Structure formats: structure tokens, C-alpha cells
Amino acid sequence: MSREGLDVQEAVTDAPAATTTAAPARAPLPDTAAVQRQASAARRRRRAGMWALRLLLVVVWLGSWEAAATWWIDPFFYSKPSAIWHRLVEWFDIGTQFGSVWEQILITLEEAVLGFVIGAAAGVVLGVLLGRSRYLADVLAPFIKAANAVPRIVLASLFIIWFGFGLASKVATVVVLVFFAVFFNAFTGAREVDRNLLDNARILGASRLQVLGTIVLPSATSWILSSLHTAFGFALIGAVVGEYAGASKGLGLLISNAQGTFDSAGIYAGMIIITVVALVAEWLLTMLENRLLRWRPSASRSSAEVV
């Protein structure tokens, strides 16, 4: 392969021309295929053991909870796994008192995703802009700090008054939560761009806009992407809190309704659904991240543990 070709070319100079003595016989290299097979078998065993242990932990946890709630503590307050399971089955089989559970999930997702997209876009644009303009950043710094210090969850109530019980008030809550999470990372990412890369781009003939598009944005990408994980968590929280503050549909409503009727199993069930949604979103974001950051030395490749 050509890769080896060049390595040889660079390595040739390593060998002093005067070495003519025969190299001492070396022990034969072990069969690499066999070593690799052994290593991957060991890795598989390790993974299997890990999963077995995880399963055991879950069984012990749920089992002790179930037992405790059956014999010692009052399941009215603490509920128990079997009751939560029944509630989930009921919701998915028969539906909730506000309609199909899928409808509630979709409503909450719609609010979260819409707010997430708007908030993240605004955060990136403003973050990069301020990150590249020292003066603007200095001017706006106190306002941003103040805005960030406002307890934003409280705004959810205000938004209900402003925008009513529909979609808009929830989206507004989500936007406010997501914006700051993304903004600060985009700002830092844009400000920490390697000076050499900027100078190099200017020398190579880049216009200001080209510098922004080909140097600043890609540099800030890993910062921005890592903020998106937390930001989507915030988006779900924002949507649920918004619904909690007042809504006619959604997972937040299910939970607040369960609270109103002292249905602790319902609260847990709502929590579980939100958790699953968050995990799926997390997985999608990780896929996006891996795709956009293909150029980075991947952790799995560099730490491939061959014994």
C-alpha cells in the first residue's frame, strides 16, 4: 500500500548506512490473527459479564422495592413496580383520560423539538456572533449574565399568561431553556478558535464570511454538539414544566393530573415515558455527533485494546 511506501521512505534515513552486521535472529512474531481472536473473545466475555451484573442490579432494586411496598411501606405513597407496570399497560392499551398516550407523547415531543430547534439555532447564531466580536460581547455581557440568572422555570407561568394554554407557551419555555445552554458553548467555541487556523485562512485568501463558515463554525461544532445533549434534556423539562403550569394535553398534564389524584404510580409511569424519550433522543444526537465529527480521532479506535 502507498501508506507503507511513504513510511518506508521516511524510515529509510533511520538506518545508518554503516550497519552491515547481520541483525541477531529475532523470535518469530506471534500469529496476529490468533492474538486478535483471543482479544475479541476476552472482550465479549467481559461485556457479557457486565450485562449480567447490570441485570442483577435492576432485579435486586425492583425486587426489594416490590417486597418493601408489599410488606413494610405504604404503596399509596411510594407505589411499587407492579403497580407502575399496570398503569403503563393501561395507558398504552386503553388510553389515558385525556386520550391516547401516544397523542400525549407526540404533543410533548412537538413542543420540545420545536423549541429545541428554535432555541439551538438562536443560541448558535448569537453565540458565534458575540464570540467573534469582542466589543459586542463586552457591551452585552451584563445583560446576558442577568438574563441567565433569572429563574427561567418561573417564566413558564408568565408565558401561559402571555401565550395561552396552547403550543406557543410551551415552545417559549423550551426556547428560553435551550437557548442559554447552547449559547454559552457556541460563544466559548467561537472565541477559542485556534489563532493559527484563522491567520492561515486569511493568508489562503478567505473572506470574512468564508472564515466564519469554514473555520469558526467547524471549530465550534464540537462545543455546540456537546451542549445539544444537555439542551435536549432541558427541552423535555421545559415542555413538561410548561404543561404542568397549564395545558390541555401532554405528558406534563398526565403527571400533574396523577399528582392531583394521588396516583403515585401515574407519576412514575409518566417519568418512565419521558426517560425513554430522552434516551432515544440522546441516541439520535450521538449518531449526529459521530457523523459530524468523523474527522476526530475516535476514542474507540485509538484505545482499541488488543492485549
Next chain:
Amino acid sequence: MTEDPVIRLRGATKRFRSSSGGVHTAVHDLTMTVGRGEFVAVVGPTGCGKSTTLSLVSGLEPPSEGEAVVNGRPVTGIPDGVGYMFQADAILPWRTVLDNVATGPRYRGASKREARERARDWVRRVGLAGFEDYYPHQLSGGMRKRVAMAQTLVNEPSILLMDEPFSALDVQTRALMQDELLRLWSGTGAAVVFVTHDLEEAICLADRVLVMTASPATVKASFTVPLARPRDVERIRLSTEFLDVYREIWESLREEVEKTRERGGKRVA
């Protein structure tokens, strides 16, 4: 020099505000010229202001006093035809070798296809054929320097500024890259300003060696290198002419290096 020089610094001074609030003069009243197609090496102690001098020529920084003239025009912004290889890696880690080399032509308005075609040609010329689709982190230090070289040369600069481009490489790779540079440069007619703190490297490569004073930088002396081209840097180091020139220039450089050493006790190469 009878014809107009391509680079002329006249009484150039550059001051920076230092972090402690004072003023630090990096370059003081520096006057130098570089002729068309001339290969000039600049040597001086670490931290004396060599990189700053290049930034004045490239237009990345304006002089505080005096003037920089490139191709007969005062420098305001980046002058046409200037290429600059930085000391640190400056290639884009998120672009493949081919797209890195195509960056310059793309900025300058070439179509994607045309830019890639020219890039492919240069990737081959710097000896990286077959690595077009690799990302920088998959390459060795020497190979990354080759990418940087191709990225700079694809724009066909008439003035090539190089800031200790090979100082981070191991000795063997460095010698290889020096040969490579001379090979690629010969026939281009480009003027080169090659900054280094390695006197041996300076003599191997250059037509003329400028010795800088300890900080703030001014030109202390200029030495012509009477070695014939084409040169083989591995062989040339051993010739008696080389050693004579080396001794002569080192006399001049040593004082400055010692001055720097006494002053700060800082790391001096």
C-alpha cells in the same frame, strides 16, 4: 540588488501591549530587503521577534512605525501572492488531505472540481499520493507538514514566508523535508523568507542569511552563502565551505544568543 526588491521593510517597528499593561517592543527599526526569487533565511535567538517580522510582511499585523512594502505597494491587508507556512500546524483537522489542499483555490473562487484537480496534483507533488482521503490526525508530523506545504504552494505564491516550519520534526524527517522544499522551490521563481533558529538549516537552504539581534529584533548582519545549487542538504553539511560559513555566522549569532540567555535565563535553542 539592481532590480526592485519584492519585500522591503523600512524602519519597521512593532510594539505590543504586554499582559502586565506595559509596552513590549518586539521589532525595532528593522530594515531589510528581499530580491525576486531570493531565498533568505532569518536566524535569531528564540523570542527575539522573528515571527513578528513575518507578520509585518504578510499583513497580518500592521507596523507601529515605519513601513512594509511588498511588490512595490505598501502592505495594507494581505498582499497578493503571499504564502505563509506557520510554525504550528495550521491545516484544518476536519478536512481530508485533498480538501485541505483545495482550501486556498476554493477561497479564491475556483469551482469545487477545479480546486480538487489542482489539489490532487499538489498532493502528488509533495509525495502524498494515496493519502487524499486521510484526515490530519491519521498522518505523521512530517506528513502533516507536507500537507501544509501543498496547501501553501497550490496558490502559487511569488513570496513564500516560512516560520520555523520544520522545527517540530525529528532530525531525519527534517532533512528530508528540507530537500523536498528545495526541490519544490527550484524553478518557481518565488522569493522565500525562511525563519529558523537552526543555523545549520539556514545555511543549507538559503542564498543569504540574516542574523537578528536579541529582542527587540533588528537585522544585525547579512551573510551571503556561497554554496552552489542544486544542493543536497545531507551532503552539503559536511563540506568545508559549509563549515567556514557556519563558523563565520555563528560568531555573529552567538553574541545575541548569549545576550538572550543572560537576560531571561529563558529557554534558548
